[in-house]
Amino acid sequence: MNLRTLKKLSKRAAPMLPLLGDERKQFPAEKWDNYSSSFIAAHKHWERSTCHPTYEGRNGWTTPRGKEILWTTKDGRSMYMRPPSHPRKGTVMVGAVTGYYEPEWDEETAWCALETCVRHHFCDWDEDGPTPTRTFSRPGDLLDAAQEIIAERAAAQLARDQRRTQPAQAPEPDNG
Numbered sequence: 001m002n003l004r005t006l007k008k009l010s011k012r013a014a015p016m017l018p019l020l021g022d023e024r025k026q027f028p029a030e031k032w033d034n035y036s037s038s039f040i041a042a043h044k045h046w047e048r049s050t051c052h053p054t055y056e057g058r059n060g061w062t063t064p065r066g067k068e069i070l071w072t073t074k075d076g077r078s079m080y081m082r083p084p085s086h087p088r089k090g091t092v093m094v095g096a097v098t099g100y101y102e103p104e105w106d107e108e109t110a111w112c113a114l115e116t117c118v119r120h121h122f123c124d125w126d127e128d129g130p131t132p133t134r135t136f137s138r139p140g141d142l143l144d145a146a147q148e149i150i151a152e153r154a155a156a157q158l159a160r161d162q163r164r165t166q167p168a169q170a171p172e173p174d175n176g
Contacts, residue, residue, distance in 0.1 A: 001040060001041065001042075002042040002045050003045050003084060003088045005139075006036070006040070006087060006091060006109060006111055007088045007091040010087075010091050010092040010093075010111040011091075011092055013110040013111045013113070013143075014092040014110040016114060016150065017094060017110060017114060019150045019153070020114070020117050020146065020149060020150065020153075022113055022117065024094040024113070025094065025095055025096060026093070027092075027093055028089075029089060029090060029091040030089060031086075032086055034087060034093050035085055035087075036084070036091075036108070038087075038111070038112055039066060039083055041065060041083075043069075045084055046081040046082060046083055046084060047082055047083075048079060048081050050080075051078050051080045053078045055070070055078065055080065056070075057070045060082075066082075066083050068080045068082045069081040069082075092109065093109055093110065094113045095107030095108070111139075114142065114143075114146055117146070118142050118145045119132070121149055122145065
């Protein structure tokens with residue numbers, strides 16, 4: 001995935017989130033102001049900067065692919081590349097203030113929020129932890145699963161509404 005794809009997927013995910021019960025505020029990302037937790041593997045989108053010659057790269061991700069890349073330029077300057085932590089300007093974000101004693105602003109892209117919601121829905125939880133009941137090999141699978149969840153909830157709501165509006169029937173007397 002790259003930043004452009006993340007922006008497009010967030011735009012598709014945004015209208016589904018309220019239907020899935022996510023009532024956080026939705027807003028467009030501003031350049032260099034918001035943070036994303038999505039791992040962007042395409043090196044062309046990685047952030048580049050100079051560093052001290054003794055700097056050793058670190059990895060803030062759970063995958064070895066997220067390790068910083070260090071190199072020296074032709075003129076002898078030390079540089080590093082790391083995965084981006086900011087989404088593109090205009091990417092749909094969701095956020096809310098969380099916490100009780102020390103409230104903090106918490107935000108993520110709409111795509112990350114949808115992915116979390118869908119993956120949690122399709123997990124069985126036991127004493128060993130979560131066990132996925134369905135795999136998602138591509139983004140379209142997640143979007144399809146989200147539509148299924150929305151359809152299930154709409155059908156359940158319709159059934160509840162029909163039960164409320166039907167008059168209660170008196171039991172038939174037993175003539176036996």
